[in-house]
Amino acid sequence: MAGIEVIGLTKTYRRGLGGETVRALTDVSLAIPAGEAFGIIGPNGAGKTTFLGCLLGFLRPDAGRITIDGHAPDDLAVRAATGYLPERLILDRWMTGGAFLAYHHALARLPEASRRADVDAALEQVALSEARAQRVREYSRGMLQRLGLAQALLGAPRYVFLDEPASGVDPAGVVLFRRLLSDLKRRAVTVILNSHQLDQVERVCDRVAFVRAGRVEAIETISAGATVxxxxxxxxxxxxxxxxxxxxxxxxxxxxxxxxxxxxxxxxxxxxxxxxxxxxxxxxxxxxxxxxxxxxxxEESRLERLFLDAPGATGATP
Ligand SMILES: Nc1ncnc2c1ncn2[C@@H]1O[C@H](COP(=O)(O)OP(=O)(O)O)[C@@H](O)[C@H]1O
Ligand SMILES: [Mg+2]
Structure with a gap:
């Protein structure tokens, strides 16, 4: 099947030496068709990042099955078709923005002949062309986030996983981010977007799953985007x-x-x-x-009510 299929996914962590077991995900089942923009929303600690880690093949589930286009998440063909913006971006601060992207372009084994042009296009896409030669340590939080997004989009992936992409981004960045997401939609890229802010996902996603304490509590279809x-x-x-x-x-x-x-x-x-x-x-x-x-x-939507009713959902710290 084209798309992502998750069946009965359970993931636990062990805290400390011989410490207690933390259940981050319990029996999560989802199907995300190719080309969909799928949002995952929930309070901090709900299990959103863990879910992405499992989809990306970085974390090993305790139970359950994940397939992406029918393949395992750590399949090399799947990896090559996947872009990822992590929640906590770690960058070599001495690098310039351009060098950072060129480095990742090489890591992803994208053709060297097009490296310069691809990096230019990626910087252009996130409005960072001017900052190309600037060191990453001089970037603002919002610029770093945009650079991370550019990196996630290198090589035109068919699957894009974004973990809290709009956190720390200014309003202009949020607008840019929305435009990028609608570009991705037009190109039938499958987008999985984690956020603890409802308004970030509501406008750009086709469907939104509400996750609390490791379980999917609801999946809502968002109708007609901005003209709701x-x-x-x-x-x-x-x-x-x-x-x-x-x-x-x-x-x-x-x-x-x-x-x-x-x-x-x-x-x-x-x-x-x-x-x-x-x-x-x-x-x-x-x-x-x-x-x-x-x-x-x-008036609150059903998602909003779910979100506001969740213990610890309001006033949550990022
Ligand atoms: N590496 C880890 N070791 C132990 N517990 C973890 C680890 N990562 C996450 N957790 C716990 O798993 C739960 C889900 O975390 P996470 O997936 O980061 O949630 P979210 O992204 O929704 O904020 C939380 O209780 C968190 O404390
Ligand atoms: Mg998270």
């Missing part, structure tokens, strides 16, 4: 919104602002909006229409 309609719950100051304004008037204001009234209760009104800009337009229109908006909160 959001539901905004609005409460008015003072008297409840449903008593202050007629339903028809609320519906008219919503329509005018390009939104749609879904429901009014005494306490709150729910509107469907296209995006953040749509939400801002709606709030402005409500205020202009005499509704003293006290609170407007986006």
């Amino acid at each position: 309609a959001r539901v905004l719950r609005v409460r008015a100051a003072g008297a409840p919104i449903g008593e202050r304004i007629a339903r028809e008037a609320l519906a008219a204001i919503a329509t005018q602002a390009g939104a749609e009234l879904r429901q009014v209760t005494a306490a709150e009104a729910r509107f469907a909006v296209a995006d953040d800009a749509g939400a801002a337009r709606l709030i402005a229109a409500l205020v202009a229409g005499g509704v003293a908006v006290a609170e407007a909160t986006p």
Whole structure:
């Protein structure tokens, strides 16, 4: 089968000398078809990095079976088709960005004749062309992360594994990262993306698995990427919104602002909006229409609720 198949994966670690056994993954089964962007989300310590380690053939499972295009994860053909951005990137700080990529290009046994051009293209791809001759120790955290991404994409892999790719990246980096991921999607590259931040995976993945304490608790299909309609719950100051304004008037204001009234209760009104800009337009229109908006909160998706309900999920340290 083309794609990744995981059946009954269990992985334990032994902590310290003769110490207790830590169960990092318990009976995980998943199928990820080739070309999919698959997100894995969960609090710190959930087992995300361990899962990638097993998929990459770096870690030996206690039980279970993993195949990638029908091969074992440590199969050389699979390795050659795989790019990987580790969670903690370790770089030789004296190297320049260009030298680092050239070194990895050679390690991956990519053709020497195209090395210079490939490295140029890789730097260009992550907007680091200017920093080519700069030493890695002078790179910011975000630049390092982008360099790691460039390294993971060398040789045009068919499988790309990214462990917390957007951590420490500035907003411009996040935008660039999203663009890179949609490029990968267009080229039918299979992407597995770990993150403890829901918003990072929601926008770029086709499906997202929620992992907690080593188990897959849910797998959600994300519909239609960036154009997902959001539901905004609005409460008015003072008297409840449903008593202050007629339903028809609320519906008219919503329509005018390009939104749609879904429901009014005494306490709150729910509107469907296209995006953040749509939400801002709606709030402005409500205020202009005499509704003293006290609170407007986006309704949580099922994934968000799962994530927020997870013990230790909020305020988690990276
Ligand atoms: N090398 C290791 N030795 C012992 N325990 C480990 C090791 N790596 C991870 N763990 C433990 O396994 C669990 C899962 O860790 P990890 O896969 O890193 O989670 P995540 O990436 O979701 O934060 C945690 O309890 C962690 O402490
Ligand atoms: Mg991790």
